[in-house]
Amino acid sequence: MTMSWPDIPFEPWRETCAALHLYAQVVGKYRLARAPWINHSWHATFYVNARGLTTSIVPDGPGGIEIEFGLLDHKVTGQASDGRFGSFILADMSVADFYSSFLDLLAEIGGTPEFHGRPNEIADALPFRDDHKARPYDPNAVTCFFHACVQIDRVFKQFRTGFLGKVSPVHLFWGSFDLAVTRFSGRLAPRHPGGIPALPDDVTCEAYSHEVSSAGFWPGGGGVEFPAFYSYAYPAPDGFSDASIAPDSAYFDTVLGEFILPYDAVRRADDPDATLMQFLQTTYDAAARLAEWDRARLECETGVPRRPRAYTNVLPGKLSD
The missing domain is CATH 3.30.1460 (Yope Regulator; Chain: A,)
Known part of the structure; x- marks a missing residue:
């Protein structure tokens, strides 16, 4: 069964979206601080998975830590490679509350709760720990x-x-x-x-x-x-x-x-x-x-499942000797 494309009008969840954006920045700054630099800042990004958004594994703590925004069960979870696990609920809160909860989560699973504490790409944004504005969360x-x-x-x-x-x-x-x-x-x-x-x-x-x-x-x-x-x-x-x-x-x-x-x-x-x-x-x-x-x-043809690309060392439009 193919899922339909949902209706996601921006205005009704504008404030929730702004909050989620800032929460993502908190976790993103953690990944940025721990991962070695990759060209074009690809080391700092998140990925869509089956439950929400994930950092993938971050080199920290006992070897590696993964942080996930669970956007179905509305939890932030952290998992360490030694089996430690923790989570907290996504709900109405301030950025400062989220930041504090995330630092506690990192400490609980053996991570390093030290990273730059101010948002990027947002003009005149407050440091995370100082942003006490109450923000809604529409699950x-x-x-x-x-x-x-x-x-x-x-x-x-x-x-x-x-x-x-x-x-x-x-x-x-x-x-x-x-x-x-x-x-x-x-x-x-x-x-x-x-x-x-x-x-x-x-x-x-x-x-x-x-x-x-x-x-x-x-x-x-x-x-x-x-x-x-x-x-x-x-x-x-x-x-x-x-x-x-x-x-x-x-x-x-x-x-x-x-x-x-x-x-x-x-x-x-x-x-x-x-x-x-x-x-x-x-x-x-x-x-x-x-x-x-x-x-x-x-360029090449778009990929098809189970079909390897045909090998060729001849440029398109040219004949081999």
Whole structure:
């Protein structure tokens, strides 16, 4: 049975979403402090799993620790590789309360409760321990968001299979709270200007060190007040904003500098998977075509279960001797 794409209107759970974003930042800062740096900050991200969002295993404590946001049972759980386990309930609370509970959880399972205690990519944000504002937690809205992430993660992973070059995992960046997948041309990019609130410019510049076509999903906020998919290129080639893309409900946002596709246009489509894939593929095509990527070397057919790719050392369109 295939799960339907749930309705996730942003306004009814705006405050819960903001709280979940900040809670994710607390856990993300822990992972960031313990994991060795990987290009483009891939060491700091979360992943969708069968119950919510996970850090995967973090090198800490007895060997490794995994933190999970259970978005079905609404618990934060921590598991250590020596068998220690702990959890606390996600409910109405302040960020300071969440931060305190998380530090206690880490201590309980043998982790290191020491990391930078201030949010990133949020302007004028308070340190976690000082944010005592009461914040709501709507479990039904959170579960619907999780079910949407499961669907999106699946389609993003299918899209990812059609690329032989360097491509990111499908992962959630807790800084901006978006699920994303990024393709790379293999060429260096001009230095990024930086300027993202509460994020060191050297982190931003390293993240955009190479030419990319990136796509992702936001639950809402940050200039788009509804759940939406996005796609952008860095650096954006000439003519990118005027490129013909699909479906018809997608458009270029001149303020954000990105193509936008409302989530509801996908959810309500006769074939949501195909509609989202159309957006991902046509926006990538525009970036790769206009920037003259070496597409013959980088692209391949999308993956099919149980079918290995045919081996060849001959470039497409050329004959061997």
